[in-house]
Amino acid sequence: MAKPMEEYTWRDLTVGNVVDEPGNSISYKTGDWKSQQPVFDESKCIRCAVCWNFCPDMAIYQKKDGYFSADLEYCKGCGICAQQCPSGCISMQEEVS
Amino acid sequence: MSNRIGMEVSLMVSEAVKQAKVDVIAAYPITPQTHIVEHLSELVADGELDAEYICVESEHSAMSACCGSSAVGARTYTATASQGLQLMSEVLYAAAPMRLPIVLTVANRTLSAPLTIWNDHSDIMANRDCGWIMVFVEDGQEDYDQTICAFRIAEDRRVLLPVIVNMDGFILSHVIEPYVPVGQEEVDGFLPPYDPLYTMHPDNPVTMGAFAMPELFTETKKAHEVALHESYNVICEIWEEWGKLTGRTYTPVEEYRTDDADTVFVTMGSFSGVVMETVDEMRENGINVGLVKIRLFRPFPVDDVISTLRKFKNVLVIDRTLSLGSIGGPLAVEIKSVMYNADAKPNIFDFIAGLSGRDVPPDQIAGIYHTAMDALKMGRWENYYMVGLRE
Numbered sequence A: 001m002a003k004p005m006e007e008y009t010w011r012d013l014t015v016g017n018v019v020d021e022p023g024n025s026i027s028y029k030t031g032d033w034k035s036q037q038p039v040f041d042e043s044k045c046i047r048c049a050v051c052w053n054f055c056p057d058m059a060i061y062q063k064k065d066g067y068f069s070a071d072l073e074y075c076k077g078c079g080i081c082a083q084q085c086p087s088g089c090i091s092m093q094e095e096v097s
Numbered sequence B: 001m002s003n004r005i006g007m008e009v010s011l012m013v014s015e016a017v018k019q020a021k022v023d024v025i026a027a028y029p030i031t032p033q034t035h036i037v038e039h040l041s042e043l044v045a046d047g048e049l050d051a052e053y054i055c056v057e058s059e060h061s062a063m064s065a066c067c068g069s070s071a072v073g074a075r076t077y078t079a080t081a082s083q084g085l086q087l088m089s090e091v092l093y094a095a096a097p098m099r100l101p102i103v104l105t106v107a108n109r110t111l112s113a114p115l116t117i118w119n120d121h122s123d124i125m126a127n128r129d130c131g132w133i134m135v136f137v138e139d140g141q142e143d144y145d146q147t148i149c150a151f152r153i154a155e156d157r158r159v160l161l162p163v164i165v166n167m168d169g170f171i172l173s174h175v176i177e178p179y180v181p182v183g184q185e186e187v188d189g190f191l192p193p194y195d196p197l198y199t200m201h202p203d204n205p206v207t208m209g210a211f212a213m214p215e216l217f218t219e220t221k222k223a224h225e226v227a228l229h230e231s232y233n234v235i236c237e238i239w240e241e242w243g244k245l246t247g248r249t250y251t252p253v254e255e256y257r258t259d260d261a262d263t264v265f266v267t268m269g270s271f272s273g274v275v276m277e278t279v280d281e282m283r284e285n286g287i288n289v290g291l292v293k294i295r296l297f298r299p300f301p302v303d304d305v306i307s308t309l310r311k312f313k314n315v316l317v318i319d320r321t322l323s324l325g326s327i328g329g330p331l332a333v334e335i336k337s338v339m340y341n342a343d344a345k346p347n348i349f350d351f352i353a354g355l356s357g358r359d360v361p362p363d364q365i366a367g368i369y370h371t372a373m374d375a376l377k378m379g380r381w382e383n384y385y386m387v388g389l390r391e
């Protein structure tokens, strides 16, 4: 979105509310929806990328060292990665801040 | 009038759809709409209409398929009735705010229960707030004309809204009437190919039907509402152009023999035929009544209704369904609210008639007039009267 939602008047909307800028969801930070965040224990990680595959928000990325982490600006805290990880190295923990 | 021919009204609608050169039809058969889509499937199967005919397993799927095909820029048509319209309902409410110019014929039929297949307006009135343009036709010729006009209106860049053409089930759909078809060349000149504003295409990706947070939703409703009301001028313009082409001009509100009338009937749909006949008879007997027909129901032609009805002392609205738990039929309720702001206010009576196909002969229409006159003499009247009700 070119500007924050609450600044749009009804006249600014496209016909049919069509979103005509592809990929603009990147500017919509959904990370603040979560109450729990995934925490990775790399000592158990086998780098299988199952978490990366299953995350519905594409919030998991592979770091340079080959291990995985979650981009907390987009992670909604659904816990799917923790459920799917075959080696149990992701735990969902309360967000403190 | 050498090209005046007799045809079942449902088939006239199919012919109009064929002449509109639709790209996609997705429909599920339901009485009394069946003949329209049956004939269209034959036209496609016989190669007379180059369109994709999608056989779906329900009306919910029919309207969903229509949304998809309209979203990729295909001219799209479907038809339904009654319970089928209810099953479509969820998707009707999606198509309009997404501004998909689908054309839908509703062969109006009563909603069960009790189970019934005959005509009234309970099906469409249950969906009157779905944000589509809604037209009610009087006869077969008008149904044919309005079907072609509906595509032009829906697809106009200033409108981009879906259109429902309402025809009374059986009363219109299953009768054979004379009509004058319009030549294909003239239809092509009147209705250019659909040129969509947005389409689903991989080269230019867009998202349709996205989620809206409470911060935006109110604004989306206002934008839709304004578009629907602003379609009024375009509708009038297109109907006028159709008039120039064919000699048959339509207006949102039409008057019949109202010049010296104190009292007028108000109807929507096929009722106007029998009421015009009754008006003629009553006038022969010295009672100067007239008729006002409401053709455009959404957007409701507020200014036309006020400027027309303010001229009369008594307005006798004939509704073809009852808004249960309210104060009468939906048309009268709408007219009463509109007239609340008029500078001159007629007495407004509401008569519920023709439920589930019950015949309303001319003497009952005249009876409506006498019921209203008796009530006027007594100085009080009911919110509504049910015509022909056995007490």
Ligand code: SF4
Residues within 6 Å of the ligand: A037, A038, A054, A055, A056, A057, A058, A059, A060, A070, A071, A074, A075, A076, A077, A078, A079, A080, A081, A082
């Ligand atoms: S918690 Fe859910 S959203 Fe967050 S990284 Fe895991 S799968 Fe993705």
Ligand code: SF4
Residues within 6 Å of the ligand: A040, A044, A045, A046, A047, A048, A049, A050, A051, A052, A068, A084, A085, A086, A087, A088, A089, A090
């Ligand atoms: S699913 Fe678990 S083991 Fe596999 S890469 Fe992700 S964190 Fe590591």
